[in-house]
Amino acid sequence: MTELQAEQGAQALDVPHAQAKTRRNRDALIALAVFVVLALLPAVFSSKLLLDFVIRCAAYGLFATSLNLLVGYTGLISFGHGMFFGLGAYGFGLMMQKTGVPVPVAFVATLAITLVVALVIGAICVRLKEIYFAFVTLAFQMLIHSTILSWVSLTGGDQGLRGGIPRPPFLGIDLSNQLHLYVASCALLVIGLFLMHQIAQSPFGYTLRMIRDNATRASFIGIDVWRAKLTIFVLAALFASTGGIIMALFVSGAYPEFAYWTISGEGIFINMLGGVTTFLGPMVGTVLLLILNDTVTRLTEYHGLVLGVVILFFAIGLRKGLMDFVVEWYAQRRGQRP
Amino acid sequence: MDLDALTGCLASSACLVTQTTSGFIIGMLLFLVAVGLTLIFGVLKVVNFSHGAFYMFGAYFAMTAYQFSGSFALAMLCGAAGTAILGLIFERVFMSRVYGADVLMQLLVCYAFVLIFDDVVRMIWGPEFKSMGMPAAFQVVPLFIAGGVVPPYYLLLIGVALAAAMILGLGLARTRIGKVIRAAAHNPGMVSALGINTGLIYGGVFALGGMLAGLAGALAAPVRSLTPGMGFSVLIESFIVTVIGGMGSILGALIGALLIGMIRSFGSLGFPLFTEGLMYLFMVIVLVSRPTGLFGKEVA
Numbered sequence: 001m002t003e004l005q006a007e008q009g010a011q012a013l014d015v016p017h018a019q020a021k022t023r024r025n026r027d028a029l030i031a032l033a034v035f036v037v038l039a040l041l042p043a044v045f046s047s048k049l050l051l052d053f054v055i056r057c058a059a060y061g062l063f064a065t066s067l068n069l070l071v072g073y074t075g076l077i078s079f080g081h082g083m084f085f086g087l088g089a090y091g092f093g094l095m096m097q098k099t100g101v102p103v104p105v106a107f108v109a110t111l112a113i114t115l116v117v118a119l120v121i122g123a124i125c126v127r128l129k130e131i132y133f134a135f136v137t138l139a140f141q142m143l144i145h146s147t148i149l150s151w152v153s154l155t156g157g158d159q160g161l162r163g164g165i166p167r168p169p170f171l172g173i174d175l176s177n178q179l180h181l182y183v184a185s186c187a188l189l190v191i192g193l194f195l196m197h198q199i200a201q202s203p204f205g206y207t208l209r210m211i212r213d214n215a216t217r218a219s220f221i222g223i224d225v226w227r228a229k230l231t232i233f234v235l236a237a238l239f240a241s242t243g244g245i246i247m248a249l250f251v252s253g254a255y256p257e258f259a260y261w262t263i264s265g266e267g268i269f270i271n272m273l274g275g276v277t278t279f280l281g282p283m284v285g286t287v288l289l290l291i292l293n294d295t296v297t298r299l300t301e302y303h304g305l306v307l308g309v310v311i312l313f314f315a316i317g318l319r320k321g322l323m324d325f326v327v328e329w330y331a332q333r334r335g336q337r338p
Numbered sequence: 339m340d341l342d343a344l345t346g347c348l349a350s351s352a353c354l355v356t357q358t359t360s361g362f363i364i365g366m367l368l369f370l371v372a373v374g375l376t377l378i379f380g381v382l383k384v385v386n387f388s389h390g391a392f393y394m395f396g397a398y399f400a401m402t403a404y405q406f407s408g409s410f411a412l413a414m415l416c417g418a419a420g421t422a423i424l425g426l427i428f429e430r431v432f433m434s435r436v437y438g439a440d441v442l443m444q445l446l447v448c449y450a451f452v453l454i455f456d457d458v459v460r461m462i463w464g465p466e467f468k469s470m471g472m473p474a475a476f477q478v479v480p481l482f483i484a485g486g487v488v489p490p491y492y493l494l495l496i497g498v499a500l501a502a503a504m505i506l507g508l509g510l511a512r513t514r515i516g517k518v519i520r521a522a523a524h525n526p527g528m529v530s531a532l533g534i535n536t537g538l539i540y541g542g543v544f545a546l547g548g549m550l551a552g553l554a555g556a557l558a559a560p561v562r563s564l565t566p567g568m569g570f571s572v573l574i575e576s577f578i579v580t581v582i583g584g585m586g587s588i589l590g591a592l593i594g595a596l597l598i599g600m601i602r603s604f605g606s607l608g609f610p611l612f613t614e615g616l617m618y619l620f621m622v623i624v625l626v627s628r629p630t631g632l633f634g635k636e637v638a
Contacts, residue, residue, distance in 0.1 A: 077442065124622075128629050131385060131441075135581045139621045142574075146615030157611070261574070265449065272446050302461065304453035311450035315443050316435050 024198065031194040038186040042179060051182045052250075053294075057286055058189035059246040063263075064270040064282035065196055066239035071268070072276030073200060074232050075212030076126070079264050080137030083121075083144045084237040086259025087114055088244025090148065093161045093254040102170050110245060111238055118237035119230070126229040138261055145259045160255035165248060175249055185246050192239050197279055199235060208232055273314060275321025284323050344608030355486025357603045363492055363561070365599025366499035370554035372576035372583070372591045373506065374547030380586035381523040381543045384433060385441070387448030390573025391455035392421045392548040396555025397564050398463055401470040404559075410473040417556025418549045425548025429541050452570070459566040470559040495557050502550065507588055519543060523586075578617055582624045584634020593632065 042051060063085050070076040091110035095101060101109070121140050128136055148155045156162060167175040175181045199205055207228055210218045219225045248254050257263070266289070274285025292310065296303040318325050347353035371393050378386045400417035404410065428451070436443045476491040510516035522529045522539045530536045554572075562568075579598055583590025598617055605613040624632060 071442070124626055128625065131585070132581070132625060132629050135577065136622060136625045139578070139618045139625070143615055143618040143622065146612055146618060150609070150611035150615060152611070268442065269446065269449065272442055276442075302457040305457035305461075308450040308452075308454035308457070311446055311453070312432070315446040315450065316432065319436075319439055319443060 023201070027194060027197060031190050035186060035190040038190070039183050042182065048178065051178060053290065055182055055185045055246065055250050056290055058185040059243045059250060060270065060290065061189055061283050061286040062192045062243035062246070063240045064267050064286050065193060066236040066243070067267045068271050068276055068282045069196060069200065069232055069236045071271055073205065073212065074208040074229060076229060076233070077130070077134045078137045079134045079261065080141030081236065081240055081267055082261065082263030083141040083259055084114055084118060084240035085244040085247070085263055086144065086148070087117060088241030089248035089254040089258045090155060090161065091241070092245040093165045093248045094154070096165045096167070097161065097163070100166070103167065103175060104170060107245060111241060114237050114241035115234060118234040122230045122233035126226060126233055138264070141259065141261055141264060145256060148256050148259055158256055161253050164252045167249065181249060188242060188246060192242055193283070196239060200279055204228070269311065272321050275323035275325070278323045278327055281321055281323035285321065288322065340610060341608055344604065347607050352485030355484050355488065357607065359486065359488050359492055361600040361603030362496055362596070363599070364602050365596040366496050367554045367558050368572070368576050368579050368598060369592050369595035370499055370502060371551045371572055372579035372595055373503065373588055374550040375576055376580045376583070376586055376588065376591045378544055378547040379580070381519060382540055384444050386547070387445055387573070388451040388455065389547070389551055389576065390569025391452060392425060392551035392569070393555040393572050394455070394459060394566070394569035395424060396421045396552030397559040397568065398459060399552065400556035400559045401468060401564060404470055404473070410475060414553065414556045417559070418553040421552025422545045422549035426541050426545040429544035433544065434537065434540065456566045465566060468564040470564065472560045491560060498557060502553065503592055510588070575617065578621045582621055582631055584631030587631070587633040590631055590633030
């Protein structure tokens with residue numbers, strides 16, 4: 001995609017095992033530290049709005065970062081990634097409403113359903129290339145959206161899953177308490193980001209970059225491109241589904257918009273806003289978009305107009321996402337120093 | 339699901355005629371939008387995500403012109419010409435800046451304009467539903483064909499769309515400009531080396547695509563209600579059409595549009611809630627069996 005990505009892909013692949021292990025430990029420590037800071041946040045700022053904001057960031061952040069595993073790392077531009085966000089929300093919500101199983105069981109079961117659905121859809125989609133991949137994923141997304149709308153007896157149709165999602169306490173965690181939900185969302189976010197970062201840094205992650213840069217070459221040296229693409233498609237779906245579960249818990253319901261194509265559009269937009277070449281770009285994009293949305297919606301009723309102009313600034317002005325811009329600018333500055 | 343209604347309709351000639359006509363109307367309007375989309379993709383290699391906005395502007399321009407002049411012909415002209423100018427400006431000022439860039443950047447510029455255009459329409463014409471109304475010339479007794487009701491306006495609409503398809507197809511195949519456009523789609527470097535201004539061709543093709551979408555919007559204005567954001571569902575459907583027909587193929591767009599029109603028209607009887615789902619299902623089936631669409635191969 002850009003020179004920066006090519007550079008990223010050209011890094012040495014044969015990181016010795018001991019070095020990889022220390023790096024993993026370091027990442028785990030950083031993740032733990034971030035989690036502690038986030039968990040302590042409510043003690044410092046007692047704002048309910050801030051907690052809500054972070055929970056939404058967790059839901060969308062997991063979704064957007066997982067989408068970047070496809071878009072940025074593998075070069076698979078998916079227009080239908082939102083279907084897994086919606087699947088997570090509806091799967092989890094229905095499970096809690098209809099069966100009354102404990103929360104952790106419903107969580108794992110929802111991921112299992114996502115896994116199966118993503119395997120089937122992915123097996124069909126990843127055969128296709130570029131714009132056709134984008135469209136067939138979009139079609140699957142809309143198919144799921146239409147199914148949600150038309151299967152009224154199960155999903156409530158365009159009204160969505162209403163009546164609240166029961167959240168019985170488990171292991172001393174009560175997700176109907178906002179503070180507990182906050183800490184749980186932060187934990188899921190940090191764990192999710194940690195796992196995705198490990199995937200991106202693993203040899204498999206470098207295989208993905210190679211497929212993105214030159215799929216033909218990858219298959220010539222014996223990589224099963226189809227299987228690698230399918231694997232990352234399924235993995236990304238699992239993280240997107242987790243984001244959907246957080247969202248369902250947060251709004252205590254699930255709505256057809258969660259599975260509409262606009263969710264995927266927003267995901268792509270978040271990635272472009274934050275940048276696709278750095279791991280944390282989508283996270284930055286998520287925070288930016290949510291802040292932007294919240295403030296603009298408060299200031300003017302024409303918020304599409306303002307948002308559009310901001311997007312234009314990024315697309316035509318910077319020609320890349322914010323993190324990409326910062327990283328490149330920093331690299332250039334360092335390069336110019338004697 | 340209501341399969342009885344569908345089988346009942348298929349058995350009655352009156353219902354068959356009515357549904358087929360309505361499928362034709364949906365299909366011909368979709369074709370006009372989709373053929374612009376496919377042309378722009380074929381020549382500029384840009385997926386114009388903002389194409390639905392031109393359909394919307396076409397409808398609003400036509401309504402405004404009709405309200406001021408009372409002339410239906412002028413309304414159609416304003417709808418088509420207005421969007422052609424808009425397309426030219428849009429391409430020259432904004433799209434031409436991201437040709438070399440990532441596909442995602444092009445999509446993002448279009449996405450930005452979807453948001454902007456919708457709000458601009460909301461500012462100028464207000465957020466509520468508007469209606470242009472059927473011109474007096476067409477407020478006549480409808481035709482009855484085999485018991486089915488066919489308003490004369492529908493025939494005009496189908497006729498205009500078919501004429502546009504023929505002019506476009508012949509123009510691209512036979513005229514010098516058509517040949518230059520096809521050459522530019524194939525090898526822009528060569529065309530520009532021959533001293534032809536490719537920027538002008540790109541702008542022209544974009545304007546032509548915008549004009550066709552605007553014409554569709556103007557033709558739809560008397561029979562549909564107008565609202566900001568109305569371009570969106572049309573855009574998604576015309577994407578399905580281009581993908582089913584094969585990106586860049588005009589014949590494909592025509593056949594894809596008619597197929598989708600019929601699916602929508604008859605599907606709404608048998609599967610009232612799942613009509614959209616049927617379209618996507620059809621698209622999935624086509625793409626899985628023929629990844630480049632039914633007629634997808636080369637450009638224009």
